[in-house]
Amino acid sequence: MRVDKKINILLIKRIMRSWVRIMLTMISVFLIFILTCLALLTVHSTGKPKHFLDENGKELERSISEKIHVNVNGVEQGMFIKGMDKTKPILLFVHGGPGMPDYVISQENTTVLEKYFTVCYWDQRGAGLSYSNDIPIDTINTEQLVSDTIGATNYLCNRFGQDKIYLMGYSWGSFLGIQAVAKAPELYKAYIAMSQMSNQLESEKLSYEYIVEQYKKVGNKSRLDKLEKSPIDEKTNLPTAYWSMRDDMMHSLGVGTTRNMKSVITGIFLPVMESSEYTLKEKINLWRYKFTSPSIKNLQNEEYGTDLNEKVPKVEVPVYFCHGIYDHTISYDLTKKYFNKLQAPMKGFYTFNESAHSPMFEEPEKFSRILEEDVLKGINGLAD
Structure with a gap:
Protein backbone atom coordinates (compact mmCIF):
# COMPACT_ATOMS: atom_id res chain seq x y z
CA MET A 1 0.00 0.00 0.00
CA ARG A 2 2.81 2.39 0.89
CA VAL A 3 4.55 1.62 -2.41
CA ASP A 4 1.30 2.28 -4.32
CA LYS A 5 0.87 5.60 -2.53
CA LYS A 6 4.42 6.63 -3.39
CA ILE A 7 3.83 5.70 -7.03
CA ASN A 8 0.58 7.71 -7.10
CA ILE A 9 2.28 10.72 -5.54
CA LEU A 10 5.08 10.51 -8.09
CA LEU A 11 2.57 10.29 -10.95
CA ILE A 12 0.66 13.29 -9.61
CA LYS A 13 3.87 15.28 -9.31
CA ARG A 14 4.87 14.37 -12.87
CA ILE A 15 1.43 15.33 -14.19
CA MET A 16 1.55 18.63 -12.30
CA ARG A 17 5.03 19.38 -13.61
CA SER A 18 3.83 18.61 -17.13
CA TRP A 19 0.84 20.93 -16.74
CA VAL A 20 3.08 23.67 -15.34
CA ARG A 21 5.42 23.33 -18.35
CA ILE A 22 2.45 23.42 -20.73
CA MET A 23 0.99 26.50 -19.00
CA LEU A 24 4.35 28.28 -18.98
CA THR A 25 4.78 27.49 -22.66
CA MET A 26 1.32 28.82 -23.47
CA ILE A 27 1.93 31.98 -21.45
CA SER A 28 5.28 32.46 -23.18
CA VAL A 29 3.70 32.05 -26.62
CA PHE A 30 0.93 34.48 -25.69
CA LEU A 31 3.42 37.06 -24.42
CA ILE A 32 5.54 36.67 -27.54
CA PHE A 33 2.42 37.13 -29.65
CA ILE A 34 1.43 40.28 -27.74
CA LEU A 35 4.94 41.73 -27.90
CA THR A 36 5.15 40.94 -31.62
CA CYS A 37 1.82 42.67 -32.24
CA LEU A 38 2.95 45.70 -30.25
CA ALA A 39 6.23 45.79 -32.16
CA LEU A 40 4.44 45.60 -35.51
CA LEU A 41 1.94 48.26 -34.42
CA THR A 42 4.77 50.52 -33.29
CA VAL A 43 6.68 50.11 -36.56
CA HIS A 44 3.53 50.62 -38.63
CA SER A 45 2.33 53.59 -36.55
CA THR A 46 4.79 56.13 -37.93
CA GLY A 47 2.53 59.04 -37.10
CA LYS A 48 3.25 60.69 -40.44
CA PRO A 49 0.37 61.98 -42.61
CA LYS A 50 -0.03 60.42 -46.05
CA HIS A 51 0.56 62.64 -49.05
CA PHE A 52 -1.53 62.99 -52.20
CA LEU A 53 0.28 61.44 -55.16
CA ASP A 54 -0.10 61.81 -58.90
CA GLU A 55 -0.22 58.94 -61.41
CA ASN A 56 3.58 58.74 -61.30
CA GLY A 57 3.70 58.38 -57.53
CA LYS A 58 4.96 61.92 -56.98
CA GLU A 59 3.46 64.29 -54.45
CA LEU A 60 0.85 66.56 -56.00
CA GLU A 61 2.46 69.92 -56.56
CA ARG A 62 -0.11 72.12 -54.80
CA SER A 63 -1.30 69.57 -52.24
CA LEU A 201 -32.80 62.74 -25.88
CA GLU A 202 -35.98 62.57 -27.97
CA SER A 203 -33.94 61.00 -30.77
CA GLU A 204 -32.72 58.24 -28.44
CA LYS A 205 -36.28 57.50 -27.35
CA LEU A 206 -37.34 57.11 -30.99
CA SER A 207 -34.33 54.88 -31.65
CA TYR A 208 -35.19 52.73 -28.63
CA GLU A 209 -38.75 52.29 -29.92
CA TYR A 210 -37.47 51.42 -33.39
CA ILE A 211 -35.04 48.80 -32.08
CA VAL A 212 -37.73 47.20 -29.93
CA GLU A 213 -40.10 47.11 -32.91
CA GLN A 214 -37.50 45.48 -35.15
CA TYR A 215 -36.60 42.80 -32.61
CA LYS A 216 -40.28 42.03 -32.06
CA LYS A 217 -40.65 41.44 -35.80
CA VAL A 218 -37.85 38.86 -35.85
CA GLY A 219 -38.69 37.41 -32.42
CA ASN A 220 -35.34 38.18 -30.78
CA LYS A 221 -36.51 37.53 -27.22
CA SER A 222 -33.08 37.72 -25.55
CA ARG A 223 -32.46 41.26 -26.78
CA LEU A 224 -36.03 42.32 -26.09
CA ASP A 225 -35.62 41.17 -22.50
CA LYS A 226 -32.46 43.27 -22.15
CA LEU A 227 -34.17 46.32 -23.64
CA GLU A 228 -37.21 45.99 -21.42
CA LYS A 229 -34.96 45.95 -18.36
CA SER A 230 -33.35 49.20 -19.48
CA PRO A 231 -36.05 51.62 -20.69
CA ILE A 232 -35.49 55.27 -21.58
CA ASP A 233 -37.70 57.83 -19.87
CA GLU A 234 -37.51 61.34 -18.48
CA LYS A 235 -36.38 60.07 -15.10
CA THR A 236 -33.65 57.66 -16.11
CA ASN A 237 -32.58 59.42 -19.33
CA LEU A 238 -30.02 57.00 -20.77
CA PRO A 239 -29.48 53.93 -18.57
CA THR A 240 -25.97 52.48 -18.59
CA ALA A 241 -27.29 49.06 -19.64
CA TYR A 242 -29.00 50.50 -22.72
CA TRP A 243 -25.99 52.61 -23.64
CA SER A 244 -23.65 49.60 -23.49
CA MET A 245 -25.68 47.68 -26.09
CA ARG A 246 -27.06 50.57 -28.20
CA ASP A 247 -24.36 50.73 -30.89
CA ASP A 248 -24.19 46.96 -31.32
CA MET A 249 -27.96 46.75 -31.80
CA MET A 250 -28.03 49.63 -34.27
CA HIS A 251 -25.23 48.14 -36.34
CA SER A 252 -26.88 44.73 -36.34
CA LEU A 253 -29.98 46.38 -37.86
CA GLY A 254 -28.04 48.44 -40.42
CA VAL A 255 -29.02 51.81 -38.92
CA GLY A 256 -25.76 52.75 -37.19
CA THR A 257 -22.62 54.46 -38.45
CA THR A 258 -23.16 53.10 -41.96
CA ARG A 259 -25.64 50.67 -43.51
CA ASN A 260 -22.87 48.11 -44.04
CA MET A 261 -20.96 48.50 -40.77
CA LYS A 262 -21.86 45.56 -38.55
CA SER A 263 -19.44 46.17 -35.72
CA VAL A 264 -17.69 49.14 -34.11
CA ILE A 265 -14.69 46.85 -33.59
CA THR A 266 -14.18 46.03 -37.28
CA GLY A 267 -15.56 49.32 -38.59
Whole structure:
Protein backbone atom coordinates (compact mmCIF):
# COMPACT_ATOMS: atom_id res chain seq x y z
CA MET A 1 0.00 0.00 0.00
CA ARG A 2 2.81 2.39 0.89
CA VAL A 3 4.55 1.62 -2.41
CA ASP A 4 1.30 2.28 -4.32
CA LYS A 5 0.87 5.60 -2.53
CA LYS A 6 4.42 6.63 -3.39
CA ILE A 7 3.83 5.70 -7.03
CA ASN A 8 0.58 7.71 -7.10
CA ILE A 9 2.28 10.72 -5.54
CA LEU A 10 5.08 10.51 -8.09
CA LEU A 11 2.57 10.29 -10.95
CA ILE A 12 0.66 13.29 -9.61
CA LYS A 13 3.87 15.28 -9.31
CA ARG A 14 4.87 14.37 -12.87
CA ILE A 15 1.43 15.33 -14.19
CA MET A 16 1.55 18.63 -12.30
CA ARG A 17 5.03 19.38 -13.61
CA SER A 18 3.83 18.61 -17.13
CA TRP A 19 0.84 20.93 -16.74
CA VAL A 20 3.08 23.67 -15.34
CA ARG A 21 5.42 23.33 -18.35
CA ILE A 22 2.45 23.42 -20.73
CA MET A 23 0.99 26.50 -19.00
CA LEU A 24 4.35 28.28 -18.98
CA THR A 25 4.78 27.49 -22.66
CA MET A 26 1.32 28.82 -23.47
CA ILE A 27 1.93 31.98 -21.45
CA SER A 28 5.28 32.46 -23.18
CA VAL A 29 3.70 32.05 -26.62
CA PHE A 30 0.93 34.48 -25.69
CA LEU A 31 3.42 37.06 -24.42
CA ILE A 32 5.54 36.67 -27.54
CA PHE A 33 2.42 37.13 -29.65
CA ILE A 34 1.43 40.28 -27.74
CA LEU A 35 4.94 41.73 -27.90
CA THR A 36 5.15 40.94 -31.62
CA CYS A 37 1.82 42.67 -32.24
CA LEU A 38 2.95 45.70 -30.25
CA ALA A 39 6.23 45.79 -32.16
CA LEU A 40 4.44 45.60 -35.51
CA LEU A 41 1.94 48.26 -34.42
CA THR A 42 4.77 50.52 -33.29
CA VAL A 43 6.68 50.11 -36.56
CA HIS A 44 3.53 50.62 -38.63
CA SER A 45 2.33 53.59 -36.55
CA THR A 46 4.79 56.13 -37.93
CA GLY A 47 2.53 59.04 -37.10
CA LYS A 48 3.25 60.69 -40.44
CA PRO A 49 0.37 61.98 -42.61
CA LYS A 50 -0.03 60.42 -46.05
CA HIS A 51 0.56 62.64 -49.05
CA PHE A 52 -1.53 62.99 -52.20
CA LEU A 53 0.28 61.44 -55.16
CA ASP A 54 -0.10 61.81 -58.90
CA GLU A 55 -0.22 58.94 -61.41
CA ASN A 56 3.58 58.74 -61.30
CA GLY A 57 3.70 58.38 -57.53
CA LYS A 58 4.96 61.92 -56.98
CA GLU A 59 3.46 64.29 -54.45
CA LEU A 60 0.85 66.56 -56.00
CA GLU A 61 2.46 69.92 -56.56
CA ARG A 62 -0.11 72.12 -54.80
CA SER A 63 -1.30 69.57 -52.24
CA ILE A 64 -0.97 69.90 -48.49
CA SER A 65 -0.67 67.15 -45.91
CA GLU A 66 0.26 68.20 -42.40
CA LYS A 67 -0.09 66.99 -38.84
CA ILE A 68 0.39 69.81 -36.39
CA HIS A 69 -0.36 71.08 -32.89
CA VAL A 70 -1.50 74.65 -32.30
CA ASN A 71 -2.50 76.62 -29.24
CA VAL A 72 -6.28 76.97 -29.12
CA ASN A 73 -7.57 78.92 -26.13
CA GLY A 74 -4.51 78.08 -24.05
CA VAL A 75 -4.39 74.33 -24.82
CA GLU A 76 -2.22 72.58 -27.40
CA GLN A 77 -4.58 70.84 -29.81
CA GLY A 78 -3.78 68.56 -32.72
CA MET A 79 -5.05 68.57 -36.27
CA PHE A 80 -4.47 67.12 -39.71
CA ILE A 81 -4.61 69.60 -42.58
CA LYS A 82 -5.19 67.87 -45.91
CA GLY A 83 -6.02 69.01 -49.42
CA MET A 84 -5.25 68.19 -53.03
CA ASP A 85 -4.91 71.89 -53.80
CA LYS A 86 -4.06 74.26 -50.94
CA THR A 87 -5.47 77.22 -52.89
CA LYS A 88 -8.99 75.76 -52.46
CA PRO A 89 -11.36 77.19 -49.81
CA ILE A 90 -10.71 76.23 -46.17
CA LEU A 91 -13.05 73.87 -44.31
CA LEU A 92 -12.95 73.02 -40.61
CA PHE A 93 -14.29 69.52 -39.89
CA VAL A 94 -15.78 69.15 -36.40
CA HIS A 95 -15.76 65.47 -35.48
CA GLY A 96 -18.29 63.29 -33.69
CA GLY A 97 -18.31 61.42 -30.43
CA PRO A 98 -18.07 63.07 -28.01
CA GLY A 99 -14.36 62.35 -28.07
CA MET A 100 -14.17 60.28 -31.26
CA PRO A 101 -12.03 61.85 -34.02
CA ASP A 102 -13.26 60.83 -37.48
CA TYR A 103 -10.05 61.43 -39.43
CA VAL A 104 -9.20 57.76 -39.93
CA ILE A 105 -12.69 56.67 -40.98
CA SER A 106 -12.87 59.62 -43.39
CA GLN A 107 -9.60 58.57 -45.02
CA GLU A 108 -10.71 54.93 -45.11
CA ASN A 109 -13.94 55.73 -46.92
CA THR A 110 -13.50 58.81 -49.10
CA THR A 111 -11.43 61.92 -49.74
CA VAL A 112 -14.29 63.91 -51.28
CA LEU A 113 -13.71 66.90 -49.02
CA GLU A 114 -10.03 67.18 -49.94
CA LYS A 115 -10.95 67.51 -53.61
CA TYR A 116 -12.88 70.74 -53.05
CA PHE A 117 -11.35 72.16 -49.87
CA THR A 118 -8.23 72.42 -47.78
CA VAL A 119 -9.61 70.47 -44.84
CA CYS A 120 -8.65 70.82 -41.20
CA TYR A 121 -9.48 67.65 -39.24
CA TRP A 122 -9.24 69.05 -35.72
CA ASP A 123 -9.12 66.69 -32.73
CA GLN A 124 -11.20 68.40 -30.04
CA ARG A 125 -9.81 69.29 -26.63
CA GLY A 126 -8.83 66.06 -24.85
CA ALA A 127 -9.50 63.80 -27.85
CA GLY A 128 -6.99 61.98 -30.04
CA LEU A 129 -4.03 64.22 -30.89
CA SER A 130 -5.28 66.74 -28.32
CA TYR A 131 -5.10 64.35 -25.35
CA SER A 132 -3.26 65.57 -22.26
CA ASN A 133 -3.37 64.75 -18.57
CA ASP A 134 -2.82 68.44 -17.90
CA ILE A 135 -6.20 69.55 -19.27
CA PRO A 136 -8.55 70.24 -16.32
CA ILE A 137 -11.70 68.13 -16.65
CA ASP A 138 -13.90 71.10 -15.82
CA THR A 139 -12.65 72.92 -18.94
CA ILE A 140 -14.02 70.19 -21.21
CA ASN A 141 -17.61 71.29 -21.63
CA THR A 142 -19.89 72.32 -24.47
CA GLU A 143 -19.34 76.05 -24.02
CA GLN A 144 -15.57 75.60 -24.11
CA LEU A 145 -15.65 73.28 -27.14
CA VAL A 146 -17.80 75.78 -29.05
CA SER A 147 -15.25 78.46 -28.12
CA ASP A 148 -12.46 76.11 -29.27
CA THR A 149 -14.26 75.60 -32.59
CA ILE A 150 -14.20 79.36 -33.08
CA GLY A 151 -10.56 79.46 -31.90
CA ALA A 152 -9.54 76.81 -34.45
CA THR A 153 -11.43 78.82 -37.08
CA ASN A 154 -9.47 81.97 -36.20
CA TYR A 155 -6.21 80.04 -36.50
CA LEU A 156 -7.15 78.84 -40.00
CA CYS A 157 -8.31 82.29 -41.11
CA ASN A 158 -5.05 83.85 -39.93
CA ARG A 159 -2.83 81.14 -41.35
CA PHE A 160 -4.41 81.01 -44.79
CA GLY A 161 -5.29 84.68 -45.04
CA GLN A 162 -9.05 84.12 -45.18
CA ASP A 163 -11.82 86.32 -43.80
CA LYS A 164 -14.25 83.40 -43.75
CA ILE A 165 -14.09 79.61 -44.03
CA TYR A 166 -16.57 76.73 -44.34
CA LEU A 167 -17.57 74.72 -41.27
CA MET A 168 -18.76 71.12 -41.27
CA GLY A 169 -20.19 69.31 -38.24
CA TYR A 170 -20.65 65.53 -38.15
CA SER A 171 -22.95 63.96 -35.54
CA TRP A 172 -21.78 65.29 -32.13
CA GLY A 173 -19.73 67.78 -34.15
CA SER A 174 -22.98 69.21 -35.50
CA PHE A 175 -24.05 69.95 -31.92
CA LEU A 176 -20.97 72.16 -31.56
CA GLY A 177 -20.86 73.38 -35.15
CA ILE A 178 -24.27 75.00 -35.38
CA GLN A 179 -23.68 76.75 -32.04
CA ALA A 180 -20.37 78.08 -33.35
CA VAL A 181 -21.88 79.55 -36.54
CA ALA A 182 -24.72 81.07 -34.49
CA LYS A 183 -22.19 82.67 -32.15
CA ALA A 184 -19.69 83.91 -34.77
CA PRO A 185 -21.43 84.05 -38.19
CA GLU A 186 -18.91 86.59 -39.49
CA LEU A 187 -16.29 83.80 -39.66
CA TYR A 188 -18.19 81.40 -41.91
CA LYS A 189 -19.18 81.25 -45.57
CA ALA A 190 -21.58 78.37 -44.94
CA TYR A 191 -22.34 75.55 -42.53
CA ILE A 192 -22.56 71.92 -43.68
CA ALA A 193 -24.12 69.35 -41.36
CA MET A 194 -23.79 65.59 -41.74
CA SER A 195 -26.44 64.09 -39.43
CA GLN A 196 -27.41 67.25 -37.60
CA MET A 197 -28.52 66.94 -33.99
CA SER A 198 -31.63 68.70 -32.72
CA ASN A 199 -33.06 67.11 -29.56
CA GLN A 200 -30.90 64.07 -28.88
CA LEU A 201 -32.80 62.74 -25.88
CA GLU A 202 -35.98 62.57 -27.97
CA SER A 203 -33.94 61.00 -30.77
CA GLU A 204 -32.72 58.24 -28.44
CA LYS A 205 -36.28 57.50 -27.35
CA LEU A 206 -37.34 57.11 -30.99
CA SER A 207 -34.33 54.88 -31.65
CA TYR A 208 -35.19 52.73 -28.63
CA GLU A 209 -38.75 52.29 -29.92
CA TYR A 210 -37.47 51.42 -33.39
CA ILE A 211 -35.04 48.80 -32.08
CA VAL A 212 -37.73 47.20 -29.93
CA GLU A 213 -40.10 47.11 -32.91
CA GLN A 214 -37.50 45.48 -35.15
CA TYR A 215 -36.60 42.80 -32.61
CA LYS A 216 -40.28 42.03 -32.06
CA LYS A 217 -40.65 41.44 -35.80
CA VAL A 218 -37.85 38.86 -35.85
CA GLY A 219 -38.69 37.41 -32.42
CA ASN A 220 -35.34 38.18 -30.78
CA LYS A 221 -36.51 37.53 -27.22
CA SER A 222 -33.08 37.72 -25.55
CA ARG A 223 -32.46 41.26 -26.78
CA LEU A 224 -36.03 42.32 -26.09
CA ASP A 225 -35.62 41.17 -22.50
CA LYS A 226 -32.46 43.27 -22.15
CA LEU A 227 -34.17 46.32 -23.64
CA GLU A 228 -37.21 45.99 -21.42
CA LYS A 229 -34.96 45.95 -18.36
CA SER A 230 -33.35 49.20 -19.48
CA PRO A 231 -36.05 51.62 -20.69
CA ILE A 232 -35.49 55.27 -21.58
CA ASP A 233 -37.70 57.83 -19.87
CA GLU A 234 -37.51 61.34 -18.48
CA LYS A 235 -36.38 60.07 -15.10
CA THR A 236 -33.65 57.66 -16.11
CA ASN A 237 -32.58 59.42 -19.33
CA LEU A 238 -30.02 57.00 -20.77
CA PRO A 239 -29.48 53.93 -18.57
CA THR A 240 -25.97 52.48 -18.59
CA ALA A 241 -27.29 49.06 -19.64
CA TYR A 242 -29.00 50.50 -22.72
CA TRP A 243 -25.99 52.61 -23.64
CA SER A 244 -23.65 49.60 -23.49
CA MET A 245 -25.68 47.68 -26.09
CA ARG A 246 -27.06 50.57 -28.20
CA ASP A 247 -24.36 50.73 -30.89
CA ASP A 248 -24.19 46.96 -31.32
CA MET A 249 -27.96 46.75 -31.80
CA MET A 250 -28.03 49.63 -34.27
CA HIS A 251 -25.23 48.14 -36.34
CA SER A 252 -26.88 44.73 -36.34
CA LEU A 253 -29.98 46.38 -37.86
CA GLY A 254 -28.04 48.44 -40.42
CA VAL A 255 -29.02 51.81 -38.92
CA GLY A 256 -25.76 52.75 -37.19
CA THR A 257 -22.62 54.46 -38.45
CA THR A 258 -23.16 53.10 -41.96
CA ARG A 259 -25.64 50.67 -43.51
CA ASN A 260 -22.87 48.11 -44.04
CA MET A 261 -20.96 48.50 -40.77
CA LYS A 262 -21.86 45.56 -38.55
CA SER A 263 -19.44 46.17 -35.72
CA VAL A 264 -17.69 49.14 -34.11
CA ILE A 265 -14.69 46.85 -33.59
CA THR A 266 -14.18 46.03 -37.28
CA GLY A 267 -15.56 49.32 -38.59
CA ILE A 268 -13.81 51.84 -36.33
CA PHE A 269 -11.48 50.31 -33.72
CA LEU A 270 -9.37 48.20 -36.09
CA PRO A 271 -9.04 50.90 -38.79
CA VAL A 272 -7.80 53.32 -36.13
CA MET A 273 -5.30 50.78 -34.79
CA GLU A 274 -4.14 49.94 -38.32
CA SER A 275 -3.68 53.58 -39.33
CA SER A 276 -0.10 54.68 -39.88
CA GLU A 277 -0.92 58.37 -39.35
CA TYR A 278 -1.34 58.16 -35.57
CA THR A 279 1.54 56.92 -33.42
CA LEU A 280 0.85 53.99 -31.10
CA LYS A 281 0.87 56.36 -28.13
CA GLU A 282 -1.64 58.63 -29.86
CA LYS A 283 -3.91 55.67 -30.57
CA ILE A 284 -3.77 54.55 -26.94
CA ASN A 285 -4.53 58.10 -25.80
CA LEU A 286 -7.46 58.30 -28.22
CA TRP A 287 -9.16 55.23 -26.71
CA ARG A 288 -8.01 56.11 -23.21
CA TYR A 289 -9.88 59.41 -23.37
CA LYS A 290 -12.91 57.98 -25.15
CA PHE A 291 -13.49 55.16 -22.66
CA THR A 292 -12.14 56.45 -19.34
CA SER A 293 -12.50 60.22 -19.17
CA PRO A 294 -15.39 61.43 -16.99
CA SER A 295 -15.67 64.45 -19.31
CA ILE A 296 -17.31 62.20 -21.95
CA LYS A 297 -20.25 61.52 -19.64
CA ASN A 298 -20.45 65.21 -18.75
CA LEU A 299 -20.59 66.17 -22.44
CA GLN A 300 -23.27 63.55 -23.09
CA ASN A 301 -25.34 64.96 -20.23
CA GLU A 302 -25.09 68.44 -21.77
CA GLU A 303 -25.97 67.00 -25.17
CA TYR A 304 -29.06 65.18 -23.91
CA GLY A 305 -30.12 68.14 -21.83
CA THR A 306 -30.12 70.58 -24.76
CA ASP A 307 -32.84 71.19 -27.33
CA LEU A 308 -31.29 73.00 -30.28
CA ASN A 309 -34.77 73.96 -31.49
CA GLU A 310 -34.78 76.39 -28.58
CA LYS A 311 -31.07 77.11 -28.20
CA VAL A 312 -30.31 77.81 -31.88
CA PRO A 313 -33.51 78.78 -33.71
CA LYS A 314 -31.67 81.05 -36.13
CA VAL A 315 -28.32 81.37 -37.91
CA GLU A 316 -27.02 84.07 -40.23
CA VAL A 317 -25.12 81.86 -42.69
CA PRO A 318 -26.27 79.47 -45.45
CA VAL A 319 -26.85 75.95 -44.09
CA TYR A 320 -26.79 72.57 -45.80
CA PHE A 321 -28.17 69.53 -43.95
CA CYS A 322 -27.21 66.07 -45.29
CA HIS A 323 -29.01 63.16 -43.64
CA GLY A 324 -29.40 59.44 -44.27
CA ILE A 325 -32.94 58.09 -44.33
CA TYR A 326 -31.83 55.01 -42.34
CA ASP A 327 -30.11 57.01 -39.61
CA HIS A 328 -31.28 56.06 -36.12
CA THR A 329 -28.22 57.37 -34.32
CA ILE A 330 -29.72 60.82 -34.92
CA SER A 331 -33.37 60.86 -35.93
CA TYR A 332 -33.94 61.83 -39.56
CA ASP A 333 -37.47 63.03 -38.76
CA LEU A 334 -36.40 65.24 -35.85
CA THR A 335 -33.59 66.76 -37.91
CA LYS A 336 -36.01 67.51 -40.76
CA LYS A 337 -38.39 69.23 -38.31
CA TYR A 338 -35.52 71.29 -36.90
CA PHE A 339 -34.43 72.25 -40.41
CA ASN A 340 -37.93 73.42 -41.29
CA LYS A 341 -38.04 75.66 -38.20
CA LEU A 342 -34.48 76.96 -38.49
CA GLN A 343 -34.19 80.48 -39.81
CA ALA A 344 -31.28 81.08 -42.20
CA PRO A 345 -30.56 83.31 -45.20
CA MET A 346 -30.41 80.23 -47.42
CA LYS A 347 -30.80 76.56 -46.58
CA GLY A 348 -30.97 73.16 -48.22
CA PHE A 349 -31.94 69.73 -46.91
CA TYR A 350 -30.58 66.68 -48.74
CA THR A 351 -32.00 63.21 -48.14
CA PHE A 352 -29.63 60.30 -48.79
CA ASN A 353 -31.82 57.30 -49.57
CA GLU A 354 -29.07 54.66 -49.28
CA SER A 355 -27.42 55.95 -46.12
CA ALA A 356 -27.61 55.66 -42.36
CA HIS A 357 -25.50 57.98 -40.17
CA SER A 358 -22.68 58.83 -42.60
CA PRO A 359 -23.96 59.93 -46.04
CA MET A 360 -20.61 61.42 -47.02
CA PHE A 361 -19.03 57.97 -46.71
CA GLU A 362 -22.00 55.96 -47.97
CA GLU A 363 -22.99 58.02 -51.01
CA PRO A 364 -19.84 60.02 -51.87
CA GLU A 365 -20.87 60.73 -55.47
CA LYS A 366 -24.07 62.47 -54.40
CA PHE A 367 -22.29 64.32 -51.61
CA SER A 368 -19.63 65.44 -54.09
CA ARG A 369 -22.28 66.89 -56.42
CA ILE A 370 -23.88 68.79 -53.54
CA LEU A 371 -20.54 70.36 -52.64
CA GLU A 372 -19.65 71.26 -56.20
CA GLU A 373 -23.02 72.40 -57.51
CA ASP A 374 -24.67 73.88 -54.41
CA VAL A 375 -22.38 74.60 -51.45
CA LEU A 376 -19.52 76.22 -53.36
CA LYS A 377 -21.97 78.24 -55.46
CA GLY A 378 -24.08 79.30 -52.49
CA ILE A 379 -27.31 77.86 -53.89
CA ASN A 380 -29.65 74.95 -53.07
CA GLY A 381 -30.63 73.65 -56.49
CA LEU A 382 -30.13 69.97 -55.57
CA ALA A 383 -32.01 70.16 -52.26
CA ASP A 384 -35.11 68.02 -51.63
